[in-house]
Amino acid sequence: MRIFSTLIxxxxxxxxxxxSGMANPAKVQNFLDLFGTWDPSLAFVMGGAIMVTMPGFWxxxxxxxxxxxxxxxxxxxxxxxxxxxxxxxxxxIGWGLGGFCPGPALTSTPLAASGTLIFVPAMLVGMMIxxxxxxxxxxxxxx
Amino acid sequence: xxTDFTPIASLLGGGLIGxxxxxxxxxxxxxxxxxxxxxxxxxxxxxxxxxxxGIVFLIGLLLAAPLWILVTGATPAQxxxxxxxxxxxxxxxxxxxxxxxxxxxxxxxVCGISRGSTRSIAATMTFMATAFVTVFVLRHVVGG
Numbered sequence: 001m002r003i004f005s006t007l008i009x010x011x012x013x014x015x016x017x018x019x020s021g022m023a024n025p026a027k028v029q030n031f032l033d034l035f036g037t038w039d040p041s042l043a044f045v046m047g048g049a050i051m052v053t054m055p056g057f058w059x060x061x062x063x064x065x066x067x068x069x070x071x072x073x074x075x076x077x078x079x080x081x082x083x084x085x086x087x088x089x090x091x092x093i094g095w096g097l098g099g100f101c102p103g104p105a106l107t108s109t110p111l112a113a114s115g116t117l118i119f120v121p122a123m124l125v126g127m128m129i130x131x132x133x134x135x136x137x138x139x140x141x142x143x
Numbered sequence: 144x145x146t147d148f149t150p151i152a153s154l155l156g157g158g159l160i161g162x163x164x165x166x167x168x169x170x171x172x173x174x175x176x177x178x179x180x181x182x183x184x185x186x187x188x189x190x191x192x193x194x195x196x197g198i199v200f201l202i203g204l205l206l207a208a209p210l211w212i213l214v215t216g217a218t219p220a221q222x223x224x225x226x227x228x229x230x231x232x233x234x235x236x237x238x239x240x241x242x243x244x245x246x247x248x249x250x251x252x253v254c255g256i257s258r259g260s261t262r263s264i265a266a267t268m269t270f271m272a273t274a275f276v277t278v279f280v281l282r283h284v285v286g287g
Contacts, residue, residue: 005170006196010203011210012163013175013249018211018219020149020156026222027146032278037145041153046252048157049164053257056165066172073172075245075255077262084262085269087244088251092270094236096277097229101248102241103177105234106201108221110208115223119234126238127182134243 002068014107020045023107025099025115032096083134094126144222164254171196176250177204178241244270 014023021027021041031042066072095101100108100119108116164175173180173196183190184197212218224230241247244266246255251270255263 002170003195003199005166006199007203009163009166009170009175010200010205011207012159012166012203013177013200014204014207015211016156016159016161016163018156018207019159020153021146021220022153022156023208023219024146024221025224026144029278029282030144030146032274033282034275035279036282039146039148041146041149044150044153045157045160046256048154049161049253050157050257052158052161053164053253056161057168057254057257060165060169063169066168067170069170069172071172072168074174074258075260075262078260080262080265084244084266087240087242088246088266088269089240089244089273090236091240091244091247092273093277094233094238094240095248095270096274097281098224098233098237100223100233101177101237102181103204103247103249105237106177106181106204107207108219108223110205111219111221113221113223115225115227115230118227118230119223119237122231122234123238124181124185126235126240127178127242128185128187128238129235130239130242131182131185132187 005068013103016049017104017107020048023104025104027099028101028104029096029099087130160249160253161257164249164257167200168254174250174254176246176254178238178247179245179250182238182242240270 017023022045027039030037030039098119105120109120167173167175180197180200183193251263251266
């Protein structure tokens with residue numbers, strides 16, 4: 001059940017990305033193109049997800065512990081630092097350039113578009129570079 | 144290239160993403176942040192305790208497209224740029240930025256906002272802003 005729930009979570013996530021259109025970089029870039037071929041669909045993806053998670057998270061956290069773990073691993077920081085802002089800004093530039101963020105890029109990998117097969121390894125390298133720079137401050141419980 | 148406005152499919156797809164986040168939190172007490180899940184199982188400093196769960200989640204994610212094709216008989220519609228150098232830069236920025244900023248669209252944009260995290264709200268506003276500007280420059284300044 002423990003492993004199965006994780007598998008189902010991954011499958012639900014990937015299916016949601018495909019159904020919603022987020023696995024299509026053209027759709028993502030059109031959402032970001034307010035002054036061109038604007039497609040507002042992506043706002044509905046975020047809206048749909050938050051409408052489900054907001055009450056869902058609230059209910060889940062009424063439990064003392066998760067089903068298969070001793071504690072909830074939730075981020076506790078509330079401060080702002082340069083790393084958060086610079087990191088998010090950098091991420092946004094890459095997201096705009098390629099139309100891919102990590103979930104959709106990985107979900108798209110089996111579809112084997114040549115662009116995806118270039119993007120994904122580059123993304124993994126980018127993550128490893130950031131980890132090797134930020135390891136001392138990177139906590140495993142962060143998002 | 145224009146894409147169709149798909150409010151219903153996008154809302155339902157978003158709902159599935161939300162459901163996945165609830166399953167992860169309820170079962171394992173974990174946030175469904177893809178950049179976090181992936182980066183934790185990458186070197187350096189691999190999270191050995193979380194390795195099996197991380198890999199299984201990724202297997203689920205990777206199975207979604209093949210299963211989609213099997214069930215619907217259709218390949219998910221997708222237009223990916225074939226500009227290699229651009230995608231290398233985009234990939235590095237996405238990977239680097241999401242780890243530095245402790246999250247991406249899922250961890251900050253969905254889970255963080257749902258928890259009312261001010262860090263996540265700030266991060267989401269920041270990456271949305273730079274993404275809008277990037278696409279504007281890409282399509283209307285340099286792209287023409």
